Amino acid sequence: MILLAQTVGGLLVILVAAQAVVMAVGAARRMAHEQERRRLSIDLLTQKVETAMAQRAAAHEMASLTWTGYRKFEVSQKEVEADGVASFYLVPHNQRPLPPFKPGQYLTFRFDIPGRAKPLIRCYSVSDAPHAEHYRITVKRIPAPPDAPDAPSGLGSSYLHDMVAPGHLVDVMAPTGHFFLDNTTDRPAVMIAGGIGLTPLLSMVNATIQEARGREIHMYYGVRHQSEEVMADHLRALDQEHQNFRLTIAHSDPPETEKQGTDYHHHGRVTVDLLRETLPSNNFDFYICGPSAMMSQIIADLREWDVPEERVHFEAFGAASVQQVVAGADGAASEGPKELSVVFERSKKSLTWTPQIGTILDLAERNNVAIDYGCRAGNCGTCITAVRSGEVTYLSEPGAEVESGTCLTCIAIPKATLVLDA
Numbered sequence: 001m002i003l004l005a006q007t008v009g010g011l012l013v014i015l016v017a018a019q020a021v022v023m024a025v026g027a028a029r030r031m032a033h034e035q036e037r038r039r040l041s042i043d044l045l046t047q048k049v050e051t052a053m054a055q056r057a058a059a060h061e062m063a064s065l066t067w068t069g070y071r072k073f074e075v076s077q078k079e080v081e082a083d084g085v086a087s088f089y090l091v092p093h094n095q096r097p098l099p100p101f102k103p104g105q106y107l108t109f110r111f112d113i114p115g116r117a118k119p120l121i122r123c124y125s126v127s128d129a130p131h132a133e134h135y136r137i138t139v140k141r142i143p144a145p146p147d148a149p150d151a152p153s154g155l156g157s158s159y160l161h162d163m164v165a166p167g168h169l170v171d172v173m174a175p176t177g178h179f180f181l182d183n184t185t186d187r188p189a190v191m192i193a194g195g196i197g198l199t200p201l202l203s204m205v206n207a208t209i210q211e212a213r214g215r216e217i218h219m220y221y222g223v224r225h226q227s228e229e230v231m232a233d234h235l236r237a238l239d240q241e242h243q244n245f246r247l248t249i250a251h252s253d254p255p256e257t258e259k260q261g262t263d264y265h266h267h268g269r270v271t272v273d274l275l276r277e278t279l280p281s282n283n284f285d286f287y288i289c290g291p292s293a294m295m296s297q298i299i300a301d302l303r304e305w306d307v308p309e310e311r312v313h314f315e316a317f318g319a320a321s322v323q324q325v326v327a328g329a330d331g332a333a334s335e336g337p338k339e340l341s342v343v344f345e346r347s348k349k350s351l352t353w354t355p356q357i358g359t360i361l362d363l364a365e366r367n368n369v370a371i372d373y374g375c376r377a378g379n380c381g382t383c384i385t386a387v388r389s390g391e392v393t394y395l396s397e398p399g400a401e402v403e404s405g406t407c408l409t410c411i412a413i414p415k416a417t418l419v420l421d422a
C-alpha cells in the first residue's frame with residue numbers, strides 16, 4: 001500500500017515536473033516568439049524609416065537639381081524630322097544632371113534674337129521620356145497664316161529652324177505644366193495627337209515604354225499625309241515590338257500614291273467614331289493634344305460617349321486655343337458668362353468680351369491695345385497687367401507669380417466687368 005502510494009506520489013511529482021517543464025518550454029517559446037515578433041516589427045519599422053529617408057533624400061536631391069529662372073543650355077544636336085519640323089537636343093551648360101519631369105510637361109525659352117530689342121519667350125513640350133543628361137524638343141516652323149500671307153512667319157520657330165545649330169546656347173526655364181501622364185495608375189490610356197500636338201504625347205509614350213510596366217496604350221495620330229508625319233517610324237517600331245502599345249495613323253488628305261494598310265491605317269480624321277470602332281470600350285484615360293477645332297470636337301464627342309470629364313486631359317498650344325476648346329465645338333461656351341465688358345483704361349477702350357474671342361490678351365490684340373507677352377501659357381509673367389476693378393478666371397493654373405491686384409492676361413478671361421490698367 002505504502003509502496004503504491006510512494007509510486008503514485010512519485011508519478012505525480014514526475015507529472016508535475018513534466019508539466020512544469022512543458023510550461024517552461026511553452027513560456028520560453030512564447031517569449032522567443034514575442035522577441036522574434038518584436039525584432040521583426042522593429043526590422044520592419046527600421047526598413048520603413050530607411051525607405052522613407054531614402055525617398056526623402058532622393059526627392060531632396062531631385063529638388064536640388066531643379067532651378068528657378070533661366071538656365072543656360074547648349075544645343076548638342078539638331079535633327080530634321082519632317083518638312084518644317086526639327087528636334088533640338090539640349091544639354092545643361094553646367095553639365096549638372098537634370099531633374100526628372102512629368103512626361104507631357106514643357107520648357108519655357110528666352111531667345112535673344114539679333115535685331116530685336118526685347119527677348120522672345122516661347123514654350124515647347126519635351127518630346128522624349130525623362131533623361132538625366134538632355135531634354136529634347138520638336139518644333140514646327142510656323143508660316144504666315146493663309147489670310148495674311150505677307151505677314152512675317154512665326155518668330156520663335158523660324159529662329160530655332162534658321163539660326164539655332166549645335167553649339168548654340170539658349171536660356172531655359174525648368175519643366176512645368178499640368179498636362180502630364182498620371183503614372184500613379186496603370187489604367188489603360190488613349191492618346192490622341194493632331195499634327196505637332198504629338199510632342200507631349202510622344203514623351204508620355206516613350207516614358208511608359210521605358211518604365212516597362214506593361215500599361216496599355218492606344219495611340220491615334222492624325223496628319224494630312226505622310227510628309228507631315230513626325231517620328232512615325234519610331235511609333236511603328238514600338239507598335240511592332242510592344243504588345244501593350246497599339247498605333248493608328250490617320251491621314252486626312254493622302255495623295256493617291258499613299259496606300260491604306262501600308263502607309264497609314266485610317267483614311268480621314270481622328271474622331272470619336274473611329275475610337276468607338278477600334279476600342280473595346282470607353283473605359284480609358286484620354287490624353288489629347290492637337291489643333292483646337294479637333295480637340296473641341298473630340299472632347300464634346302467623348303462627353304456624349306459618357307466618358308467622365310476627369311478622365312479626359314488635353315493641352316492646347318496657347319491659351320487662346322484652350323479657350324476655343326473650352327468654348328466648345330459649336331463655338332458656344334457651355335457655362336459661364338456669354339458677354340462681359342472689359343475696359344482698357346490707358347488705351348481708353350471699352351470692349352465686349354465673348355468666350356469665342358479667347359483670353360483678355362487676345363481681346364487686347366484684336367483691338368490694338370498693347371500688352372507685351374511671351375509664353376502665352378501663364379509661365380513667364382510678361383503679360384502681367386494691373387487690375388483696377390473686377391475679377392478674372394484663369395483657364396489654367398498660373399506658373400508665374402501673380403501679385404494681388406494684377407492678372408496674367410494670356411491665360412485669363414473676365415469673371416465680371418473688368419477695368420485694366422492697359
Ligand SMILES: Cc1cc2nc3c(=O)[nH]c(=O)nc-3n(C[C@H](O)[C@H](O)[C@H](O)COP(=O)(O)OP(=O)(O)OC[C@H]3O[C@@H](n4cnc5c(N)ncnc54)[C@H](O)[C@@H]3O)c2cc1C
Pocket residue numbers: 106122123124125126137138139140141142143144145148151152153154155156157158177196199200316317318319375376377
Ligand atoms: C505649353 C505649350 C507647348 C508647346 N509645345 C510645342 C511643341 O512641342 N512644338 C511646337 O512646334 N510648338 C509648340 N508650342 C507652340 C509654340 O510655343 C509657339 O506658339 C509656336 O512655335 C509659334 O511661335 P512663333 O514665335 O514661331 O510664332 P509667332 O511669332 O508667335 O507667330 C504666330 C503666327 O502669327 C503670324 N503673324 C505674325 N505677325 C503677324 C502679323 N503682323 N499679322 C498676321 N499674322 C502675323 C505668324 O506668321 C504665325 O503664323 C507650344 C505652346 C505651348 C503654350
Ligand code: FES
Pocket residue numbers: 372373374375376377378379380381382383384400408409410411
Ligand atoms: S505671356 Fe507669359 S505669362 Fe503671359
